[in-house]
Amino acid sequence: MSNTQDDVSADNGPVIVADDVHADDPEDTSSDRASSIASSTTSVASSILNHRVENGRTYHRYKDGKYSYPNDERENDRLDLQHNLFLLTTRYKPGLAPVAQKGSNVNRVLDVGTGTGLWCVEFGEEHPEAEVVGVDLSPVQTTFVPPNVKFEVDDIEEPWTYQHPFDYIHTRIMTSSISDWKKFFQQCFKSLNPGGYIEMQEIHVRPECDDGTMKPDCAFLKWVKKVEEACNILGRPYINCDRFLPSLLKEVGFVDISINKFKWPINPWPKDPYFRELGLWQYENCVEGIEAWTMAPFTRALNWTREEVNMFLIDVRKDMKDRGIHADPPAPDGPGPNTGPIIVADDDLTDDATSDIATSVASSGASLASSILRHRIENGRTYHKYKDGREYAYPNDEKENDRLDLQHNIFLLTLNYKLGLAPPNDENFGVKRVLDIGTGTGLWAIDFGEEHPEAEVIGVDLTPVPTAFVPPNVRFEVDDIEEPWMYSQPFDYIHTRAMTSSIANWGKSLKQIY
Numbered sequence: 001m002s003n004t005q006d007d008v009s010a011d012n013g014p015v016i017v018a019d020d021v022h023a024d025d026p027e028d029t030s031s032d033r034a035s036s037i038a039s040s041t042t043s044v045a046s047s048i049l050n051h052r053v054e055n056g057r058t059y060h061r062y063k064d065g066k067y068s069y070p071n072d073e074r075e076n077d078r079l080d081l082q083h084n085l086f087l088l089t090t091r092y093k094p095g096l097a098p099v100a101q102k103g104s105n106v107n108r109v110l111d112v113g114t115g116t117g118l119w120c121v122e123f124g125e126e127h128p129e130a131e132v133v134g135v136d137l138s139p140v141q142t143t144f145v146p147p148n149v150k151f152e153v154d155d156i157e158e159p160w161t162y163q164h165p166f167d168y169i170h171t172r173i174m175t176s177s178i179s180d181w182k183k184f185f186q187q188c189f190k191s192l193n194p195g196g197y198i199e200m201q202e203i204h205v206r207p208e209c210d211d212g213t214m215k216p217d218c219a220f221l222k223w224v225k226k227v228e229e230a231c232n233i234l235g236r237p238y239i240n241c242d243r244f245l246p247s248l249l250k251e252v253g254f255v256d257i258s259i260n261k262f263k264w265p266i267n268p269w270p271k272d273p274y275f276r277e278l279g280l281w282q283y284e285n286c287v288e289g290i291e292a293w294t295m296a297p298f299t300r301a302l303n304w305t306r307e308e309v310n311m312f313l314i315d316v317r318k319d320m321k322d323r324g325i326h327a328d329p330p331a332p333d334g335p336g337p338n339t340g341p342i343i344v345a346d347d348d349l350t351d352d353a354t355s356d357i358a359t360s361v362a363s364s365g366a367s368l369a370s371s372i373l374r375h376r377i378e379n380g381r382t383y384h385k386y387k388d389g390r391e392y393a394y395p396n397d398e399k400e401n402d403r404l405d406l407q408h409n410i411f412l413l414t415l416n417y418k419l420g421l422a423p424p425n426d427e428n429f430g431v432k433r434v435l436d437i438g439t440g441t442g443l444w445a446i447d448f449g450e451e452h453p454e455a456e457v458i459g460v461d462l463t464p465v466p467t468a469f470v471p472p473n474v475r476f477e478v479d480d481i482e483e484p485w486m487y488s489q490p491f492d493y494i495h496t497r498a499m500t501s502s503i504a505n506w507g508k509s510l511k512q513i514y
Contacts, residue, residue, distance in 0.1 A: 051138075055295050055306045060138040063155050067177055068234060068296040071138040078288040079115045085281045086172065086201060088472065089262050092453045094123045096260055097197040099168040102427070106130045108164060110191070112156050112171040117142050117149075119172065122450075124149035125417055133162075144409045146417065157184065165193045172201040176231045176238045181245065185252040198254065202241040207266060207327040214327045219315035220266075223294070230297035263328040266320055277472060286320050396463040404440045411497065419448050424493035431455045433489060437481050437496040439465060442474075444497065449474035455492075485512050 051058040057070035069075065090096060099106040106127055111120045114134030124132040124146040132149045134140060140151040157179065169188050178184050188198050206224050207214065214221065231237050239245070242259045249257050265279030266286060290313055298304040304312075319325055394400065415421065424431040431452055436445045439459030449457040449471040457474045459465060465476040482504060494513050503509050 055299060055309075057292065057295065059296070062137050062153055066155070066157075067137050068231070068236070068300070070292050070296075074288070075292050076116045076141060078285065078292070080118055081281070081288065082173075082285050083116075083118045084471070085264070085278070085285055087450070088278060088281060089264070092450060092471070094119060094126065095168075095170055095199045095201070097168060097199045099197050100170075100199065102126060106167045108166045108193075109133065109168045109170065110135065110162075110166045112169065113174050113177060114140060114151065115172075116140065117145070117151055119170065120149050120151070121145055123170075128417065133166075144406070156187075160187045160191055162191055165191055165196070167193050167196045169196070169198045170201075171199070173203055174200070175202050175205075175241060176236050179235050181239070182248050182252065185248055185254070189252050189254065198249075200241070200245070202245075203264070204240060205238040206240075208263075209325075209327050211326050214325050218319050218325065219312075220319035220325070220327065223290075223312070223316045226302065227294060227297055230301040233301035234297060266325070266327040267323055269323040269326050283320060287317055290316060290320070401441045405443055407498070408441075408443045419444060419451065420493075420495060422493060427451075431492045433491045434458070434493045434495065435460065435487075435491045437494065438499050438502060439476060440497075441465060442470065442476055444495065445474050445476070446470055448495075481512075482509065 051071060052061055052064060053059075057075070058072040059069075060067055060071050087093075094100050098104060099109075100123075104127070107130060109120075109123060109127075109130050109132045111117075111123070111132065111134040114120055114136045117134050117140035120132050120134035121142065121144075124130065128146070128148060130148060132146075134149070134151045135154050135156060136151070137153065137155060139153050145151070169192060185198075192198065205227060207220070228238055242261065246257050246259070263275070263278075264282040265275055267283040268276045268279040270276045270279055291309075294313060295306065295309055298309050298312075299306065412419070419425050423429055424434070425448075432455060434445075434448060434452075434455050434457045436442075436448070436457065436459040439445050439461045442459050442465035445457050445459035449455065453471070453473055455473060457471075459474070459476045460479050460481060461476070462478065462480060464478050470476070
């Protein structure tokens with residue numbers, strides 16, 4: 001809807017015909033669609049779903065022990081965080097290969113080591129014409145996927161049995177997970193259509209330092225040496241991707257091999273705002289992931305105890321937090337080399353607790369008084385504390401947030417995976433400022449921000465948004481939209497969803513919107 005005055009017409013919508021075959025239960029697992037949703041399009045034996053517990057973390061059961069890193073909720077959250085770090089690095093592109101760009105009309109795509117499946121889901125939404133397959137040793141745990149995306153549990157080091165070739169094979173951080181890279185590349189080459197692409201988004205575990213502030217005896221470099229030693233023993237070493245892989249790719253038959261090299265500062269030490277933000281995300285990625293990357297390799301290969309690992313990591317985390325150490329593990333994309341930019345350190349080293357960027361990530365961009373964060377409990381559910389009991393009569397607990405995310409997917413399915421029908425939702429509209437009223441979990445605002453990186457997106461609600469990972473162009477505010485608005489600049493697009501029964505005076509609200 002635009003803010004121009006015009007006649008309003010209503011479409012009563014399509015007539016829906018009842019199904020002659022009545023299922024007794026709307027969640028009947030005999031339904032093809034219900035089965036698809038229940039299993040995320042994956043048929044998995046129950047034994048695969050029974051993960052193995054080791055040192056307080058869970059690991060894949062299929063091909064037990066082949067992958068050294070956990071698959072529990074904590075690790076999945078970190079993988080989703082890391083996915084956003086990659087998006088920030090590539091300027092919100094899923095990949096740099098030509099077939100990864102919008103409008104490429106790619107047909108079949110394979111994501112090797114799909115993890116949580118988030119890359120597949122987003123690629124499938126951006127390329128509805130493509131069939132996207134994600135494969136991993138652990139079953140993907142998301143339950144809402146586009147109809148053109150499916151997930152499989154398989155071992156990519158075994159012979160591949162795909163009936164049809166792919167146009168694009170994508171991998172991300174598979175170093176230390178593959179024992180024979182040449183064999184892997186041979187299978188990729190045979191499974192690609194002529195002119196197809198393979199893209200590897202990899203990292204170096206050994207960081208670089210341009211100014212000598214990372215001393216040879218620091219705890220972080222000691223960890224690097226030990227984790228390299230452990231992974232060598234396990235037969236899946238960390239490799240120097242940009243030196244080792246191009247020659248193997250060429251030997252197998254690939255042509256037009258190129259490397260794009262990026263840098264991830266280990267914490268927010270850089271002066272440049274972009275690299276400083278990358279550093280903050282990488283710091284969160286590292287401090288959340290360091291135990292996952294260490295525990296199994298050290299206890300399985302080096303025979304350390306869990307307690308020894310945890311004690312060792314105390315000093316490693318201190319080095320990761322030390323903004324006087326100007327380290328940046330390179331992240332090469334794909335297989336002429338590009339040395340990456342020189343990053344200048346910030347002379348004014350701000351403490352993490354007062355850093356604007358750190359505060360942004362920690363609070364999802366919202367500055368909130370502690371009283372707002374203390375929800376009110378009523379009849380076993382929690383409700384917003386801000387404007388206590390006013391306007392909004394529905395809970396804000398995890399159970400409700402899960403339902404809101406489910407409802408978001410119902411809207412997407414209804415609108416053929418569009419975030420809205422107004423022209424600003426179109427890809428090339430060039431929308432600048434967007435307001436999402438009653439943002440809930442913030443999922444609509446996040447999706448819109450990722451789809452329109454040129455836009456500034458603000459989500460407002462009586463309850464703080466629970467997610468901690470948002471695109472840099474999205475922020476959330478706690479406010480009452482029935483109070484006078486204080487926005488200094490107008491919006492191009494205002495979006496609301498299911499606000500009936502939440503607004504007392506629609507005339508007043510619509511005047512503020514106009």
